Amino acid sequence: MTDPAPGRRRRDAAATRQAILDAAVAAFTRHGYDGVGVREIAQSAGVTAMLINRYFGSKERLFAEAVDVAFAPRTVIAGTGAELPGETARALVRRTAPEAEELGPFLLMLRSAANPQAARIMREAIALHAGRHLNEELCGPDAGVRAELMLSVQAGVWLMRRVLGTTALAEAEPEKLAERLESLFGLLAEGGSPQPARRPLAEGGSPQPARRPLAAAPPEG
Amino acid sequence: MTDPAPGRRRRDAAATRQAILDAAVAAFTRHGYDGVGVREIAQSAGVTAMLINRYFGSKERLFAEAVDVAFAPRTVIAGTGAELPGETARALVRRTAPEAEELGPFLLMLRSAANPQAARIMREAIALHAGRHLNEELCGPDAGVRAELMLSVQAGVWLMRRVLGTTALAEAEPEKLAERLESLFGLLAEGGSPQPARRPLAEGGSPQPARRPLAAAPPEG
DNA sequence: TGGCGAAGTCTACGACTGTAGACATGGCTG
DNA sequence: CAGCCATGTCTACAGTCGTAGACTTCGCCA
DSSP states (O other): OOOSOSSOOOSOHHHHHHHHHHHHHHHHHHHOTTTOOHHHHHHHHTSOHHHHHHHHSSHHHHHHHHHHHHHSSOTTSOSOGGGHHHHHHHHHHHHTOTTOOOOOHHHHHHHHTTSHHHHHHHHHHHHHHHHHHHHHHOOSTTHHHHHHHHHHHHHHHHIIIIIIOOHHHHHSOHHHHHHHHHHHHHHHHSOSOSSTTTOTTSSOSSSOSOOOOSSSOOSOO | OOOSOSSOOOSOHHHHHHHHHHHHHHHHHHHOSTTOOHHHHHHHHTSOHHHHHHHHSSHHHHHHHHHHHHHSSOTTSOSOGGGHHHHHHHHHHHHTOTTOOOOOHHHHHHHHTTSHHHHHHHHHHHHHHHHHHHHHHOOSTTHHHHHHHHHHHHHHHHIIIIIIOOHHHHHSOHHHHHHHHHHHHHHHHSOSOSOTTTSSOOOOSOSOSOOOOSSSOOSOO
């Protein structure tokens, strides 16, 4: 994986550092923080284990940088506006398909959560990346809670479908599964208070008092 | 933790075996499969590491028995019938509170998911325990998928709130969080096809067309 | 072309892992 | 009281872990 060196990489500090970082992201995603050693990562990058300590200081700091790389893209949330729930649900179902080879931040998160230090690093990364990105899309009351609940649902589906591989979810029809998840995400994307009709004390008889969490419909269909 | 031996346990094979098993459940739940060694488990049980191999054959088989013990109680799903979503949501919020000391099968699941062998053991245990229990409560179309989706949501909340400790969910007001989760579980508890009216196209006619996920309102507010 | 600093490697250490085999010990039965 | 087998412990082994220090090699610049 991640071919070590095509012709033999010459002495290029930046390229070597990047090769180590790429190998670390892949390795941590596949096996988790405790499941992979620095020797294995170094071999994937085509270098020696000691170079990891030279460039990153320690395995823990390498992990922190790998987490930053893996959590940076906003692919965890797909689509904008009214299409956010559907797009996110369909992307989630597609990427967690049993035959999919795609990696992603959720696999890294789930497989490294057991280690307390790794958990702390990821908590801080989530506060930086995912929280910021999601708050751009979600507005309304409790946007932070709803954003993290969307992440929770996605993480749970990744866990069951890809990490554990439970039967029902693995064999479910993708379209119907995506529709169910879309309804869940729709409930979290809209900013209204939960269960509008069942809360008698909620002011306002209209079940959707503030239904404009999305500024404008995006141009693309 | 789990005081090794009050006065000094005499030679009692069954009690010793049970002590090892109890210590294993606690240790695997706290640190995950790869995060704890057999010596540590044995010390918690007040015995020597080799006795684990004598009674269970290997660390992996001890883990399998611990998983069976941890997954056996049906506490992952609370309440019955119409009160299932609310009861499950409130129990989930209570047990995942940051100050809660309670352990549980989801912590064991999340913290051991990185190891492939542990994942396989837990997949089989879920197929036995959780699937059977949940299918007793949930009926209708795609009951298995909906059951595993309920497990997914719960696992995600456990991950974010207790394992990672993300800020928004950790600091959320328990009552409002429980209401949001209750609406999610209500969507999964009812057997109807997802998105009854929003599927044709998101024309904003009636936002809440069919909203009777629960037969009767639970007594408590 | 020489040399010098950066880039990369080699060896090794101490700690830890799961487990196999040999050894010790105590409670029950004759 | 004697013996014996289940119960439990001790020592050890082969392996892996992260990483510190010394060493070598290459590329650039004067």
